[in-house]
Each structure stands twice: as structure tokens, then as C-alpha cells.
Amino acid sequence: xxxxxxxxxxxxxxxxxxxxxxxxxxxxxxxxxxxxxxxxxxxxxxxxxxxxxxxxxxxxxxxxxxxxxxxxxxxxxxxxxxxxxxxxxxxxxxxxxxxxxxxxxxxxxxxx
Amino acid sequence: xxxxxxxxxxxxxxxxxxxxxxxxxxxxxxxxxxxxxxxxxxxxxxxxxxxxxxxxxxxxxxxxxxxxxxxxxxxxxxxxxxxxxxxxxxxxxxxxxxxxxxxxxxxxxxxx
Numbered sequence: 001x002x003x004x005x006x007x008x009x010x011x012x013x014x015x016x017x018x019x020x021x022x023x024x025x026x027x028x029x030x031x032x033x034x035x036x037x038x039x040x041x042x043x044x045x046x047x048x049x050x051x052x053x054x055x056x057x058x059x060x061x062x063x064x065x066x067x068x069x070x071x072x073x074x075x076x077x078x079x080x081x082x083x084x085x086x087x088x089x090x091x092x093x094x095x096x097x098x099x100x101x102x103x104x105x106x107x108x109x110x111x112x
Numbered sequence: 113x114x115x116x117x118x119x120x121x122x123x124x125x126x127x128x129x130x131x132x133x134x135x136x137x138x139x140x141x142x143x144x145x146x147x148x149x150x151x152x153x154x155x156x157x158x159x160x161x162x163x164x165x166x167x168x169x170x171x172x173x174x175x176x177x178x179x180x181x182x183x184x185x186x187x188x189x190x191x192x193x194x195x196x197x198x199x200x201x202x203x204x205x206x207x208x209x210x211x212x213x214x215x216x217x218x219x220x221x222x223x224x
Contacts, residue, residue, distance in 0.1 A: 099145070
């Protein structure tokens with residue numbers, strides 16, 4: 001099955017730094033979702049994007065739905081220790097019962 | 113938090129035994145999903161449901177069956193567990209086509 005390419009796979013950053021990660025697909029999606037997963041927990045929805053070109057913020061998080069509908073980007077500004085975790089993108093195509101195709105994940109570690 | 117409860121949260125079982133995992137939701141959402149999460153593979157769809165008694169296969173459905181006799185409950189059954197089914201299983205729900213999906217806390221299954 002298809003998996004979305006997510007990069008980087010992992011990153012170490014210092015507290016206060018901005019973070020960028022992206023997700024690319026060989027096919028288009030109608031919806032892009034970004035999730036964060038902490039150890040031992042289920043993925044938690046951060047941001048949902050529904051239109052090509054859309055830019056949406058949630059606190060220090062900003063995500064964009066790429067114009068081609070084949071990619072999406074997530075930025076975290078002024079990172080803090082609780083941002084540590086794995087971030088997943090997921091794409092959804094209309095007419096497929098809202099099934100999600102997931103990215104491979106970006107592991108974020110924040111040092112003080 | 114979305115009202116999703118998975119049970120059990122942890123289970124150890126022997127090869128060849130049947131196992132049933134339960135997902136219960138209180139959101140009255142139409143769509144329900146079972147995903148498995150494995151290192152190196154991310155989250156992959158096993159089966160999904162688009163209504164009571166309406167289910168379909170995902171990308172990794174071999175060895176699994178599902179049932180949905182009520183809107184709120186979605187059961188995943190491993191008819192004869194194998195070591196390759198050791199994984200973390202997540203249930204997810206979605207209210208409408210093309211909208212957000214919310215995840216449960218997961219069930220860690222170990223087949224010995």
C-alpha cells in the first residue's frame with residue numbers, strides 16, 4: 001500500500017528554535033491531517049487542511065496544504081520540551097470512506 | 113477528547129488462539145477503523161466500517177475479521193493469532209466523509 005514520504009525522519013533541535021517538516025505523495029489528496037503521537041498514546045489531531053493552498057494555524061503550529069495537492073508542510077515555532085514526540089501526516093481522498101494514508105513520521109527531540 | 117475506548121489496553125496471547133479487540137465510541141460517528149502500528153511501517157489500515165454491518169478490507173486485512181452490530185462498537189478478531197500480529201492496534205472514528213479522524217489510546221498485543 002501507499003505510504004507518504006515524510007521528512008526529516010528525525011530531528012534534534014534546541015528549545016526556542018523553529019521546526020519545519022513536510023510530507024509528499026505521488027497522488028493527490030483532498031484532505032491533509034497532521035497528528036502528534038506521544039509514547040504509549042494514540043495519535044492526537046493537530047491540524048486539518050481541506051483546500052489546496054490553505055494555511056492554518058493552531059497556536060505555535062502552522063500547516064499548509066500544497067497547491068499541487070500532493071504535499072503538506074508543518075511548522076512549529078519557538079519549540080518547547082513538550083513538543084517532543086512523533087509527528088505524522090495523513091492524506092485522505094474524497095469518496096474513500098475517510099480512510100487515511102499515513103506518512104512515515106518525523107521524530108522530534110528538543111534539547112534544553 | 114473524542115469518546116473512544118479500546119479494550120483491553122494490553123494483552124499477551126499464545127500463537128493459535130483467537131483474540132478479539134473492542135473499540136467503543138460515544139460520538140455516534142458513522143465511520144470506524146482499525147489500524148496497526150509497527151516500527152518501520154507506520155500506521156496501516158486493517159479494516160474499516162461505514163455503518164452498522166457495513167465493513168470492508170484495508171491494506172493489511174489477511175488474518176483479521178471485523179464486526180459492527182451497533183454504531184458504537186467495532187470488534188477486531190484475530191481468528192488464530194500469529195507472532196506477526198504482535199503490534200499496537202488503534203481504533204479511529206470519523207463523523208463525515210473527508211473530515212477529521214480521531215484515535216483511541218491503542219491496544220498493545222503480544223503473541224508468543
